[in-house]
Amino acid sequence: MKLLNFIGGEWIEDNSLQTMPVINPANGEQLGTIPLSTKFQVELAAQKAKEAQKQWALVPAPKRADYLYEIAFKLKEKKEHLAQILTKEMGKVIEEARGEVQEGIDMALYMAAEGRRLFGETVPSELPNKFAMSVRAPIGVAGLITPWNFPIAIATWKSFPALVAGNTVIWKPSNETPFMAYELAKIFEEVGLPPGVVNVVFGSGPTVGTAIVEHPDIRVISFTGSTTTGSKVAELGGKHLKKVSLEMGGKNAVIVMDDANLDLALEGILWSAFGTAGQRCTACSRVIVHKNVKQELENRLVEATKQLTIGDGLDPSVKVGPVINKAALEKINHYVQIGKQQGANLLIGGEILSEGELSKGYYYAPTIFTDVEATSILAQEEIFGPVISIIEVSSLEEAIEVNNGVKFGLSSSIFSQDINKIFKAQQLLDTGIVYVNAGTTGAEIHLPFGGTKGTGNGHRDSGQAALDVYTEWKSIYVDYSGKLQRAQIDNNA
Ligand code: UN1
Numbered sequence: 001m002k003l004l005n006f007i008g009g010e011w012i013e014d015n016s017l018q019t020m021p022v023i024n025p026a027n028g029e030q031l032g033t034i035p036l037s038t039k040f041q042v043e044l045a046a047q048k049a050k051e052a053q054k055q056w057a058l059v060p061a062p063k064r065a066d067y068l069y070e071i072a073f074k075l076k077e078k079k080e081h082l083a084q085i086l087t088k089e090m091g092k093v094i095e096e097a098r099g100e101v102q103e104g105i106d107m108a109l110y111m112a113a114e115g116r117r118l119f120g121e122t123v124p125s126e127l128p129n130k131f132a133m134s135v136r137a138p139i140g141v142a143g144l145i146t147p148w149n150f151p152i153a154i155a156t157w158k159s160f161p162a163l164v165a166g167n168t169v170i171w172k173p174s175n176e177t178p179f180m181a182y183e184l185a186k187i188f189e190e191v192g193l194p195p196g197v198v199n200v201v202f203g204s205g206p207t208v209g210t211a212i213v214e215h216p217d218i219r220v221i222s223f224t225g226s227t228t229t230g231s232k233v234a235e236l237g238g239k240h241l242k243k244v245s246l247e248m249g250g251k252n253a254v255i256v257m258d259d260a261n262l263d264l265a266l267e268g269i270l271w272s273a274f275g276t277a278g279q280r281c282t283a284c285s286r287v288i289v290h291k292n293v294k295q296e297l298e299n300r301l302v303e304a305t306k307q308l309t310i311g312d313g314l315d316p317s318v319k320v321g322p323v324i325n326k327a328a329l330e331k332i333n334h335y336v337q338i339g340k341q342q343g344a345n346l347l348i349g350g351e352i353l354s355e356g357e358l359s360k361g362y363y364y365a366p367t368i369f370t371d372v373e374a375t376s377i378l379a380q381e382e383i384f385g386p387v388i389s390i391i392e393v394s395s396l397e398e399a400i401e402v403n404n405g406v407k408f409g410l411s412s413s414i415f416s417q418d419i420n421k422i423f424k425a426q427q428l429l430d431t432g433i434v435y436v437n438a439g440t441t442g443a444e445i446h447l448p449f450g451g452t453k454g455t456g457n458g459h460r461d462s463g464q465a466a467l468d469v470y471t472e473w474k475s476i477y478v479d480y481s482g483k484l485q486r487a488q489i490d491n492n493a
Pocket of ligand 1: 224280281440442443444
């Protein structure tokens with residue numbers, strides 16, 4: 001199927017554009033093509049979005065929210081259909097795909113409810129008979145650049161708060177997962193969202209992404225992706241004085257103390273390290289374990305990893321699906337080779353899987369290294385695949401130091417039954433998200449999502465915090481004294 005850009009409420013057929021294939025990573029099958037747009041499609045989308053925004057901003061927020069309720073119902077109705085497509089284009093196993101569509105439904109309902117809140121503030125004025133308040137005003141046109149690993153959830157985390165707050169949207173989805181964008185755009189059309197309120201432009205990051213970040217009428221940019229691309233977005237956005245919200249990499253750790261419930265810790269590590277084939281920014285890629293329980297945890301992790309079924313995520317018995325593409329497979333393998341060369345001890349995995357049916361797709365064996373140096377490349381850089389590094393420590397203090405000793409700060413987790421250790425850890429772990437007795441993944445949409453240091457630039461997706469990205473504060477003073485009162489005149493001089 002040939003996907004088209006959705007601009008100004010129309011599906012634009014443009015045969016002058018080159019196309020690019022969309023591949024199912026589980027078996028190499030071609031699912032369709034997308035157009036490789038140029039900056040002209042972005043310009044057209046910006047013009048439509050700007051025009052539409054003038055009207056959209058005047059629609060009362062509870063009425064804007066009504067569209068989001070309709071979107072939630074549509075997503076619910078199509079949940080299984082969307083999950084199947086999501087698994088086909090992205091590779092995650094079907095139960096995770098359903099969970100991701102559910103995140104989109106939850107976000108729609110949550111942000112729709114915000115349409116009846118969008119709280120501002122009233123404050124007393126320093127002058128008599130004068131009323132002072134501040135309200136959230138939309139910024140204008142929002143440019144959204146989203147990744148392939150959560151193609152629907154992350155798009156909803158960004159677009160729904162933008163829309164309810166009165167912005168219009170230009171969205172560049174990942175080239176790897178355009179079908180989710182197409183399905184969502186169809187839903188926007190079906191619920192009757194006015195033309196131009198959401199526009200989807202397919203194409204490459206360097207062309208379409210750059211055009212979005214540079215366009216003068218697109219005033220806020222929200223990006224999720226790699227730290228390398230994110231810092232380019234920040235630089236270019238800064239040059240054009242835009243508000244830029246970034247959510248980037250992670251090197252998330254699970255800390256296992258010697259008083260931990262090891263059954264729980266085992267489940268938490270497996271799920272957050274190998275679920276989604278390790279392709280979450282929140283994925284666990286380091287296990288920081290107390291020396292007293294290291295051996296036992298290692299043995300059990302290896303045994304449990306042997307039991308994981310690997311294959312096409314549409315098969316409900318499969319627990320680990322493929323990675324997104326060949327480049328990802330090679331990148332993961334590259335890090336594994338570095339780990340081996342630098343003396344980390346490989347316990348299981350460490351290879352590309354190519355037997356039988358697996359040879360058609362991009363599969364990497366769930367991999368565990370132990371005796372990894374906390375400062376080594378393997379333990380420092382984001383791999384974005386099913387690879388964990390076990391690092392031994394002797395105390396909580398050391399565990400926290402190792403956890404914090406990376407350039408990222410998205411998610412962390414501690415398994416312990418000691419309330420004092422837990423409270424101390426939650427305070428000192430330098431990440432935007434901290435889990436206690438749970439793995440590093442599974443953030444809920446009504447809490448702020450994002451991280452410290454190299455993970456972000458101070459903004460958050462999801463939760464109330466998302467509204468801060470897509471609104472500006474407007475302070476309004478209403479003087480009903482009937483006189484021209486001058487503030488900040490000091491008569492005592
Ligand atoms: C991501 O990997 O960018 O917390 C998002 C989680 C999911 C979202 C992950 N709810 O793991």
